[in-house]
Amino acid sequence: MLQVPSDLLSSIGICVAAAALLALLGHRLRQPLILAYLVTGVLIGPVGLNLVKDRASIQTVAEIGLILLLFMIGLEIDLKKLVAAGRPVLIAGALQVPICIGLGLAFFYWLGFRDGGGQFELLYLAACLSMSSTLIVVKLLYDKRELDTLPGRITLGILVCQDLWAVVMLAAQPNLAHPDAAPLLASLLKGVLLILWSLAVSRYILPRLFRSVAKQPELVLTTALAWCFFLAGAASFVGLSREMGALIAGISLSTFPYNIDVVAKVTNLRDFFVTLFFVALGMVIPVPSLGLVLAALAAGGFLVLSRAVVFPILNRLGLGHRVSLVTSINLAQISEFSIVIASLGLARGQISAPIVSIVIITFAVTSVASTYLVGYNDAIAEAVSWLLKRLRIHDLDRVATETEGELPDYRLVFLGFFRDASSILYQLETAEPGSERRRLLEETIVIDFNPDVIRELKKRQIHCIYGDVAHIDTLRHADVRAPRLVLSSIPDDILRGTTNLRILRSARRLWPDAAVVVTSEHIPQAMHLYAEGAVFVYVPRLHSAAHAWRQTPRLATHERRVKQPRRSGICRAVTPGRRVLAWKSDPAGRTAACITIHSATAGNGR
Secondary structure (H helix, E strand, C coil): CCCCCCCHHHHHHHHHHHHHHHHHHHHHCCCCHHHHHHHHHHHHCCCCCCCCCCHHHHHHHHHHHHHHHHHHHHHCCCHHHHHHCCHHHHHHHHHHHHHHHHHHHHHHHHHCCCEECCEEHHHHHHHHCCCCCHHHHHHHHHHCCCCCCHHHHHHHHHHHHHHHHHHHHHHHHHHCCCCCHHHHHHHHHHHHHHHHHHHHHHHHCHHHHHHHHCCCHHHHHHHHHHHHHHHHHHHHHCCCCHHHHHHHHHHHHCCCCCHHHHHHHHHHHHHHHHHHHHHHHHHCCCCCCHHHHHHHHHHHHHHHHHHHHHHHHHHHCCCHHHHHHHHHHHCCCCCHHHHHHHHHHHHCCCCCHHHHHHHHHHHHHHHHHHHHHHHCHHHHHHHHHHHHHHCCCCCHHHHHHHHHCCCCCCCEEEECCCHHHHHHHHHHHCCCCCCHHHHHHHCEEEEECCHHHHHHHHHCCCEEEECCCCCHHHHHHCCCCCCCEEECCCCCCCCCCCCHHHHHHHHHHHCCCCEEEEECCCHHHHHHHHHCCCCEEECCCCCCHHHHHHHHHHHHHCCCEECCCCCCCCEEEECCCCCEEEECECCCCCCEEECCCEECCCCECC
């Protein structure tokens, strides 16, 4: 029989090697790495192959990973940015966790969980399921390039608020066995005092210390880690958890100019120790019974549905169906922080191992589900929005229709509002009063589904309508009768639920006499758009926004009839004044000579 070494270094080697193999498999299957680490712990632990003998030492090393994880989370909590995020984030972040805890208490009480005898199963389950995973959400939104969208920014803001709620939970956790108000308030007071003291030190003392070591980059990392473990020890000394001290240490350094450098260097250390933490956590997972699995599945279903509480809050604040629904969908998973809180509860004897198993299995289920929920969040939001409208829960388009009244005829229509459209509109706004460009501004309308864009445009007295340009019904209901020019400046990788080709076909079907300008990142696709009837294809890497601006008034001033492309690849647009504009590709297919025979490759216009 194969003898497995039982010393600490061998145990760490087995954990890391097995975690690397399963993480590679999980990456291929597009699943969260944390899930792979938990499965690793199950496979090499006592439930599986029992390859790791020195589990106590692994637990000690894993605790370092837990402290570094919370230190990193604290570094990413910028309180100034949170306050600047505005009412939607602050209100939704303040209300979401308490409401979800209340719903969780009712749900798990109905399932038969009770508190008593030093056990707090009901409270822990409700609290753990109220928070969402920062690691998973950021990874999925980054892959979809949605971190900087309005729903993405609101999602991240709510996640930061959840982390602050977790600070409160960690402060109250040591005194749950004494439910009197005095010990709980004392614990919270200690936490507040520790935060205030650390913030004072980080403002008046630490800047000088960091400036003195800034010329030695390795000393910046050492000093930051020293501050982390010092506050972890201070928190333990005053009766709080070491993990809370690490979190406070990160928050106190989050506004430092050295923050980015510390985060970049601590990340590698954190990843190593966090891997061991989740592998060690997987080792303590018992063989789940059927009842345990069913409870975890029920908890997962409840968690997804409970995130719907975000929708009425954001919708009431004027963000509309899409932003409110996409944000709710993005938050539909359990947090890795919840696993931390559950494991600490197990160590304190406040919950039993099956409760931790429910939290971990729920994490696994919702992590897998989130890859699909976030991946198709726009399509899901669209379907749910359609149902809500059937139930007479109106979107912002209804409000816009009721408040706009009789709309004038428009010459220029922006379908979606992105960076280049903003540049064109700015040039129209700054034109001389009474000029042709200024008159064109008065006959311009923007259709977009970003509530922030709509509010800003209304402040600037620009005609705008809330609507999703992905649907031709939106364009029909916009009551734009006969525009001269329809412009889409958003590339396909930014558009949601549509493409420039679909926008072009919809616009030509709805407004056959209008000139349509669309956007493409690729020359072959641009030539295909020309063949479909576009009068100009804006290619950001070849054209400048200034060039598109120069063409916009010219295209919007005259009616034009666009002929279908000939087989030679040349397409012509004839103005009433018999002026001929043409474009074609060069023999190599690299150049799109657009409008006034403009050669994009040569960079000149004739």
